Amino acid sequence: MLTPKNIIRLFTIQKILFGYRLNELIDKIPILKPFKYLFFFFPKKINNQSSLGERITRALEELGPIFVKFGQVISTRRDLLPADIANELAKLQDQVTPFAQSEAIKILENEYDKPLKEIFSKIDKKPLAAASIAQVHSALLKNGKKVIIKILRPNIKNQIERDIAILYAIAESLEKFWDESEQVKPIEIVKEYEKTIINELNLKREAANAARLKRNFSGSDLLYVPEIYWEYCRSNILVQERIFGEPIRDIETLKKNNTNMKKLAENGVEIFFTQVFRHNFFHADMHPGNIFVKIEDPNNPKYAAVDFGIIGTLTKDDQYYLAENFLAFFEGNYNKIAQLHIDSGWVPRETRVDELEIAVRTVCEPIFNKPLSEISFANVLISLFNTARQFNMEIQPQLILLQKTLFNIEGLGRELYPNLDLWKTAYPVLKEWMNEQIGVKAVVTDLKENLPLLRQTARDFPRILKEITLRSEQENTNKMKVIEIQKELLKQKNQLFTLSVSVTSFLSGVLIHLFGSSPLIGSTLLFIGVMSFFKAR
Known part of the structure; x- marks a missing residue:
């Protein structure tokens, strides 16, 4: 429900959108459209030559x-947005004005039950980084x-909720009035964003993510994850080992130090696929x-790596x-790709395999x-999902994070080593x-994992068998009781019917004797009534 403060915020949003000449965007948002004429005469902040993506950004x-x-x-x-808009939005930098060090110190003092000087020898006044959620x-x-x-x-939760x-x-409003909302699912997108950003508000969760990632790569020469100092972590405070190294975007410095760029790029790809398939736990903000x-x-x-808020x-x-989709693509097996999309439930079961195969072939063959060095895994995924959308593919939130991470890793890898x-x-x-x-190996692994359960089942088997036997006997007894009850009900039903015949016959016989002209019929009915009464008893 929109509060007065939220309504004022909506007006502010509309004013800013008009300032950046986003009239066409306002026309597609029904909740903003009625008030658009109020802002026509406000000054514009950008010229007409700027692209739509730049204006939105x-x-x-x-x-x-x-x-x-x-x-x-x-x-x-990128399965929903035009490429030029997606590229512009990807440039958004999460850099904001830092809050004062005095406020940071106050937060720390409120959370720890001892003076800060007993924990820290020094806290730098100037923040290393300041973002929308934390610094x-x-x-x-x-x-x-x-x-x-x-x-x-401070107060970030209230701002986010607003x-x-x-x-x-x-x-x-888009879902009600926009024709394409059924495919794009704007409410689902907001839910996805809400889940992501709410998770980032719990820094203990981020600490746990870092700890698990560190265990996954313990003893590995591929990835280093900083140590977490749990005794100083709170839901709004994270304390971890400081990482020293060259920022990966500083390619010039890496080359000056004779870094093996080919190996660095290949290691990045191996880290990603290892996280996704071997660990099933991947850093989704790389x-x-x-x-x-x-x-x-x-x-x-x-x-x-740092910043483990999104996993x-x-x-x-x-x-x-x-x-299987990746392997089938590189084997050119488009029928298998189509069948996999149906088997996975990504597209409806009633989808025709041959029609989906033709659509996949049309997109993937070029x-x-x-x-191989020019093929983009991320673009393969995007192309497949765009094709599947024509067959009513539902949004798969778990695959969106994967697609985003793959896009980052792939772009970074090719920037480090173009022939990757x-x-x-x-x-x-x-x-x-x-x-x-x-x-x-999979069969052996499954047996090992399920061996305790199998042992317990074997140990419990005699007891389970006895319980089944007892239940069967009980069910048989219950069945007999049900049959007896059914017989009794049938007997009562017959008695009720006979009694009704008796009463009807007896009354009819009496009436005929009193008012009728056929004593024989009356006597017969009286006889039937009396006999039926004794039978009903």
């Missing part, structure tokens, strides 16, 4: 951090460990700002169908004819995982 930046974050989320929906300060623990402190913005309510109001490179050994560079997982079925062959790097991981799922 600039407007979101002015609307504030929550809308910036929303723009970043929907920029990954980060570097610090030094009393034990000499260098750490970062991530602190949620703007989420407005986004829902806009989405609901944009360049969250990735550093440790180059102590330039020939064996190692990734270091993706897949069901076993989604993992299987996704891997991609498949390119050299993703298939060459990904194929061994996919093939090994598939063999583990369907080979002898």
Whole structure:
């Protein structure tokens, strides 16, 4: 429900949209349309030559951090957005004015039950980074460990709830009046965004994500995950080891240090596919700002990741169908791709395989004819999903995060090493995982995992058998009782019928004797009535 404050906020939004010449966008949002004429004479903030994507991006930046974050989320929906708009939205930077250090100190003091000087030797005044949800300060623990402190913005939850309510109001109006809403599902998009941003408000959840990711890559030379200092973490405070390395976007510095760029790019792809298929737990916000490179050994560079607020997982079925889709694509087996889309439930069961196969072939054949080094996995996914949408494919939120992450990793990999062959790097991981799922090893693994259950079942089998026997006997007894009751009911029904015949016959006989002219019929009816009465007893 919209409050007066929310209505005022809606007017502010409309004013900003008009300022960036987004009249066509307002015309598609029914809740804003009635008031558009109020803003015609307000000054414009951008010229007519700017693209629609640029105007939307600039407007979101002015609307504030929550809308910036929303723009970043929907920029990954390349299956729904035109490419030029998606590319512009991807440029949105989550950088906002930091809140004062005094306020940060106050939050820390309120959360810890001891003076800060007993925990930290030093807390830097200037934040390392300030984003829409939180800001980060570097610090030094009393034990000499260098750490970062991530602190949620004050009152951020109220701001988010206010703007989420407005986004829902806009989405609901679109769902009612926009013809394409059934396919795009604006309310689902807002729900997806709400879930993502609410999860980011719990920094203990982020700490748990980091801890699990660190365990997954323990002993690996591919990815380093910082240590979490749990004793200092709260729902609004995260304290973790400070990462030192070169920002991955600083390609010039990496090259100056003779970093093996080919290996770095290939390792990034391997990390992604390992997370998705082997661990089923992947960092879903791996944009360049969250990735550093440790180059102590330039020939064996190692990734270091930060910011674990957004994590993706897949069901076993989604993992299987996704891997099979990739393998089928590179084998040119379009019939299998079509069948997989139906078997997975991504498109309705009644979809004709032959029609879907033709549509998939039309889209994929031009991609498949390119050299492998030029094929984009992310574009393959987008193309397949766009094709499936023509067959009423439902939105798959769990695959959207995967698509976004793949798009980031792939773009980054090709920026590091333009001739990167993703298939060459990904194929061994996919093939090994598939063999583990369907080979002898998979059977052995399943037996090992289920052995305790099998042992317990064998131990309980005599008791279970006895219970089944007792239940069967009880059911037989109950059946006999039911039959007896049914017989008794039938008997009572017959008695009631006979009694009604008796009463009717007796009364008819009496009436005939009193008023009729046929004593024989009257006597006969009286006799039948008396006999029926005795029978009914």
